[in-house]
Amino acid sequence: TAGDQQSDFDATIAADGRIEPRDWMPDRYRATLIRQIAQHAHSEIIGMQPEGNWLTRAPSLERKSILLAKVQDEAGHGLYLYAAAETLGMSRDEMLDLLHSGGQKYSSIFNYPTLTWADNGAIGWLVDGAAIVNQVPLCRASYGPYARAMIRICKEESFHQRQGFSILLALARGTDEQKAMAQDAVNRWWWPSLMMFGPPDGESPNSADSMAWGIKRFSNDELRQRFVDMTVPQAEILGITLPDPELRWDEESGHYAFGALDWSEFKRVLRGDGPNNAERVRRRKAAHDDGAWVREAATAYAAKQAARMEQ
Numbered sequence: 515t516a517g518d519q520q521s522d523f524d525a526t527i528a529a530d531g532r533i534e535p536r537d538w539m540p541d542r543y544r545a546t547l548i549r550q551i552a553q554h555a556h557s558e559i560i561g562m563q564p565e566g567n568w569l570t571r572a573p574s575l576e577r578k579s580i581l582l583a584k585v586q587d588e589a590g591h592g593l594y595l596y597a598a599a600e601t602l603g604m605s606r607d608e609m610l611d612l613l614h615s616g617g618q619k620y621s622s623i624f625n626y627p628t629l630t631w632a633d634n635g636a637i638g639w640l641v642d643g644a645a646i647v648n649q650v651p652l653c654r655a656s657y658g659p660y661a662r663a664m665i666r667i668c669k670e671e672s673f674h675q676r677q678g679f680s681i682l683l684a685l686a687r688g689t690d691e692q693k694a695m696a697q698d699a700v701n702r703w704w705w706p707s708l709m710m711f712g713p714p715d716g717e718s719p720n721s722a723d724s725m726a727w728g729i730k731r732f733s734n735d736e737l738r739q740r741f742v743d744m745t746v747p748q749a750e751i752l753g754i755t756l757p758d759p760e761l762r763w764d765e766e767s768g769h770y771a772f773g774a775l776d777w778s779e780f781k782r783v784l785r786g787d788g789p790n791n792a793e794r795v796r797r798r799k800a801a802h803d804d805g806a807w808v809r810e811a812a813t814a815y816a817a818k819q820a821a822r823m824e825q
């Protein structure tokens with residue numbers, strides 16, 4: 515009966531077990547997973563653009579090949595995540611249509627421009643650093659396909675974070691101009707990186723359910739704090755300052771205290787009014803249209819292979 519199904523589901527969640535695609539699950543659990551995993555997949559794919567912008571202008575062959583590998587990894591992450599979301603019953607075509615029409619979101623962070631080479635360093639260090647802090651707990655998410663996809667993604671994100679740190683370290687040890695370039699990039703990416711963790715706990719409508727269902731393991735504010743605590747000592751090693759006059763070690767709490775975030779900016783970016791929203795979506799749609807022939811060729815090839823198998 516429906517009651518038995520619900521109690522089986524509740525028991526699995528209570529025992530910290532995994533829900534698998536063929537298991538019964540509440541409609542709202544399914545819907546929230548589709549929402550979060552699709553948004554995560556879209557973020558990976560849109561997230562290729564800001565750094566893709568620098569592939570032809572990387573300062574050395576080594577930096578270029580590292581950046582190429584990194585951007586390619588993001589495409590791979592998008593694919594694992596689309597595949598995980600598809601196990602919940604929404605097709606990739608439908609998710610892409612929703613991305614293109616604004617019916618599903620992608621991370622606010624990818625609506626900011628990459629103005630100099632140092633931005634690739636700031637993205638790796640801060641954006642991928644924030645992504646790791648947010649995503650390591652997702653390796654224990656209650657939905658099996660999502661949790662398993664996150665394991666490999668997190669390993670690759672660690673490489674991305676280190677390559678960003680390495681770009682900034684090289685600049686920070688360079689000429690005065692290079693140091694200034696690194697500082698400027700960090701100044702621009704710091705606050706948007708803190709916004710990646712989502713709205714404050716009191717204004718996060720999805721958190722209560724997602725925590726109860728074992729999708730989220732820590733709240734938005736807890737993970738934001740963890741990121742700040744991890745990043746401040748790294749900034750000291752770089753010799754770069756973080757653009758927050760209120761940032762200080764708080765002996766009593768054992769954490770760094772930091773200034774207030776500008777949530778009106780976050781809301782503006784979510785509404786589509788960030789510096790690069792229009793461009794990101796336009797590029798994505800153009801890439802999708804330009805790739806139509808690849809999808810058609812792959813479909814024709816698969817049909818031909820299937821026909822051969824029948825002979």
Ligand code: ACO
Pocket residue numbers: 549550553554555557558561619620621622623641642645648709710711712713717718719720721724734784
């Ligand atoms: N950018 C865009 N939208 C956001 C962001 C953000 N940084 N943070 C929150 N939101 C949206 C939520 O999706 C939700 O909108 P919706 O209900 O229309 O989907 C709304 O703001 C309210 O937020 P919450 O109730 O806190 O939403 P949720 O519980 O889903 O928490 C979070 C948000 C923490 C981002 C969660 O979805 C998550 O952990 N996602 C997986 C990680 C991810 O997507 N990372 C992408 C960037 S990292 C990278 O790609 C390198």
